[in-house]
Amino acid sequence: AQSVSQHNHHVILSEAASLELGCNYxxxxxxxxxxxxxxxxxxxxxxxxxxxxxxxxxxxxxxxxEFIKSKFSFNLRKPSVQWSDTAEYFCAVSPVNYQLxxxxxxKLIIKP
Amino acid sequence: EAQVTQNPRYLITVTGKKLTVTCSQNMNHEYMSWxxxxxxxxxxxxxxxxxxxxxxxxxxxxxxxxxxxEKRNFPLILESPSPNQTSLYFCASRPGLRxxxxxGPGTRLLVx
Numbered sequence: 001a002q003s004v005s006q007h008n009h010h011v012i013l014s015e016a017a018s019l020e021l022g023c024n025y026x027x028x029x030x031x032x033x034x035x036x037x038x039x040x041x042x043x044x045x046x047x048x049x050x051x052x053x054x055x056x057x058x059x060x061x062x063x064x065x066e067f068i069k070s071k072f073s074f075n076l077r078k079p080s081v082q083w084s085d086t087a088e089y090f091c092a093v094s095p096v097n098y099q100l101x102x103x104x105x106x107k108l109i110i111k112p
Numbered sequence: 113e114a115q116v117t118q119n120p121r122y123l124i125t126v127t128g129k130k131l132t133v134t135c136s137q138n139m140n141h142e143y144m145s146w147x148x149x150x151x152x153x154x155x156x157x158x159x160x161x162x163x164x165x166x167x168x169x170x171x172x173x174x175x176x177x178x179x180x181x182e183k184r185n186f187p188l189i190l191e192s193p194s195p196n197q198t199s200l201y202f203c204a205s206r207p208g209l210r211x212x213x214x215x216g217p218g219t220r221l222l223v224x
Contacts, residue, residue, distance in 0.1 A: 009152065032210045043202060044155075044215040051210075090154060094210045099145075099170070104154035 002027045004093050006103035013081055014111050021076040021106050023091030032094040033074040035065055038105075039087045047089070050074065061085070083112045114139045116216035118203050124222045125193055133188045133219050135203030143206045144186040145170070145213070146178060148199040155202070161186055162209075193223045 007022040025031065035047040048059025055067040065076045074091060091103040116137045125131055137144065145160040147170075157170030161180040175197055177189040186205075190197060203216040 034212070036213075036215075043217045044204075046212050049212060092213075096210070099157065099160060099209070100213060102155040102157075104152065 002093070002095060002098070002101050004091055004101050004103040006089075006091055006106050008106050009104065010107045010109070012109045012111065015083055016080050019076070019078040019081045019085070019108070021089055021091075021108070023074045023076065023103060025072050025074070025091075025093040025101070027072070027093065027095045027101075030096050033065075033067060034092040034094070034100075035059065035063070035074070035076050036090045036092060037087050038090065044090065047076070081108075081110050083110045086110045114214070116203055116205055116214050118201075118216040118219050120219060121217060122220050124224065126224050127194055128192050131190050131193060131221075133190075133201060133203075133221070135186045135188065135216060136184050137186075137203075137205040137214070138184065139205060139207070139214065140183065141205035141207050141214075142183075143209060143211075144180065145204045146176070146186070146188045147202045147204065148172065148197075149202060149218075150199050158188070158201075193221075195223045197221065198223045 003026050005024045033050040036044045037047045038044045050057045050067045058064045063078050067074050088105045088107050090105045092100045094100050119134045146158040147155045156172045158176050159178040161167040201219045204213045206213045
């Protein structure tokens with residue numbers, strides 16, 4: 001069965017540290033890839049997405065993600081995190097003609 | 113303003129008392145979904161709809177019903193709520209199967 005794996009359920013970093021959140025999926029065909037963010041008490045918002053083209057995509061608030069097809073990965077990165085990045089981050093994958101498959105989420109806590 | 117709205121935002125009820133959570137989108141999207149979010153489990157899809165009068169089960173449909181009589185509305189019905197349905201519920205819509213999903217603000221449900 002198709003699945004999306006987010007390796008870390010909780011990540012704690014200090015401000016200005018670099019961030020990388022892992023996302024791997026198990027599907028061999030063409031996919032669309034998404035990262036969503038949920039700030040405390042708020043609904044999910046799109047952070048960035050990859051449909052085709054340049055595998056390095058840039059999103060809002062300085063986030064970026066790189067699609068590595070050979071590794072079935074779509075890791076989220078930010079070079080220098082801020083306290084306001086404290087949130088839960090969800091990776092989602094959409095294979096052709098199939099519903100979105102969600103990862104379990106990673107809770108990110110930034111210490112001021 | 114393009115948005116997905118849900119009502120109510122917060123609800124406390126008792127076991128067995130039927131309830132409906134409404135969801136409405138003003139973006140003329142074809143696809144709508146209901147999710148529940150539980151700690152450590154991420155987002156799990158309850159039901160989805162690909163168009164008016166077309167609905168299908170997601171990963172956790174037991175105890176829920178939906179209807180799609182109009183394109184903009186997709187209510188979630190709990191005929192006989194139980195405590196294990198205490199959760200945070202999100203409605204979402206998107207224009208196409210592989211497109212960006214837009215989320216409502218969430219409904220926090222407590223079943224006593």
